[in-house]
Amino acid sequence: MREKTGILCLLVAGCSTVLLLAVIVFMALESWPVWSVVSPRDFILGTNWNPLAEPIQLGIGTMLVSTLWTALGALMLAVPIGLCCAIFLAEFAPPWMTNILRPVLNLLTGIPSVVYGFLGATVLVKFFEVNFAMASGESLFCASLVLTIMVLPYIISTSESALRAVPAAYRQASLALGVSKPYLTLRVLLPLAKKGILGAVILGFGRAAGETMAVLMLAGNTMVLPTSWFSKGEPLPALIALELGTSVVGSYHYQGLYAAGLVLLLFVLLINLLLALFRRERRSGVN
């Protein structure tokens, strides 16, 4: 039983689907000529980015390593903290505490990335410069620290709902057996909510890898292959944000940046599709 309104809404909703497709196609089109100069393999693995040199060098390997390093580093810190917070919210927090923490989480996501980046650059970087006698405190580690705070709310709320989705029967059974509450959460609920928590980790990874402003202001922006967590680097989004304005439209430089954007886009899309798959599986698993 379809009506005009329904069809209209469907049309609009369909357009939004097409819009995502358009983004992919458009990015591919803009970067098309560059693939005749450099093969996809060289583009991704190459470590020299020199779009103005002769012959032209386009390799985003360094930037990819920086991106992965900052994002994975952020996850290493955010996942344990986030899980503890999620367990606290789902199992231990008294209602008044939950009523405080829920808006706190919302407000933390409401603080824009440029402010996080700015605070990180003025507080954290200064701290490293003063206390560790570094010439300049910017590093992948700083970027990871700030990204940790930024992805924390996403990880917490997703894993909290995963914990809450565990059927009550398990809790009742454990209570009846006289098991302590920490044991119950760590040994029973956590393994049961494994899939949902993995989803939370993936979501956090996608967020951290795509974040621009914070890494732009904190990672140091040097195009050297990072060798440790404490060296500088230039993650992919920072490269694009820094160079797009100065690239000549239609030049290999411009197309190279779109190719870099395409790589980032496909990477994040893949992560999101994985996430969608996960969610669907979980839903059918619960029913």
Added chain:
Amino acid sequence: MIDRLWQTIFWLSGLLLLLLLVSILSYLIYRGHAAISLEFLLSSPKGLPLGAEGGILPAIKGTLCLVVLAVAVASVPGLATAVYLVEYGEKNSLSQIINTTVQCMAGLPSIVTGLFCYALFVVRLGFGISLLAGGLALGMMVFPVIVVTARDALLAVNNHYRLVGIALGVSRRYLLVRVLLPQALPGILGGMLLAMGYAAGATAPIMVTAAAIATPTAGNLFEPVMALPYHLYILFSQQVSLDKAYGTALVLVSLLLVLNVIALWLRQRKGRGV
């Protein structure tokens, strides 16, 4: 013993969150309050380099223009998509595809949105670096936020209304316009405010499509605009003035907090009864 330890760890991690927000806000207030004055808020950037002696009125105006444009562009399609997902596409495969797409769009890195809009609006369609291009880019960015919040608001409407409507033989459209949408209105408005806050803080997309270091006017669709987050970025990265940067950050964060608090309050409210 071990149990005690775990319990303490969980409590501490919860308190850490609270501490995080409180310390961020209090530090911003501590460093930023000195810069804020009526003159700072109500004049154009002054000094050399520009902005060193404050003045953020054009940036505030520009951000408001961008945000209003973004939500105006995204709200109608967002609402329509949410209505389709909840009221018409009852869990068919099409609505599943749309759901997944919306999720993917929400996960799109904002710089990629910026790249797309730069190529399409600024270069191909010839808008140039402009308020219009930036508003469209932000609109694209907040579209999934509006869909998801409107969807949740509609889902939260008590199902009895739908059943009663069907039982009374009321047309679906009447039911939607006269019963369901008014019920979901606070949630939908709250979602739009949330989207506004999201758009107001976004920097990467407008950095490449709309923002200028300084413009005398704000509001012309085809001119670049100043915006608070970009102004903050420039004040910091060009080392114009750290004090003014803290002031700008404080203004931006206060604006967003107000928006977010109203949004939270609205989303928890129930719509008016029928």
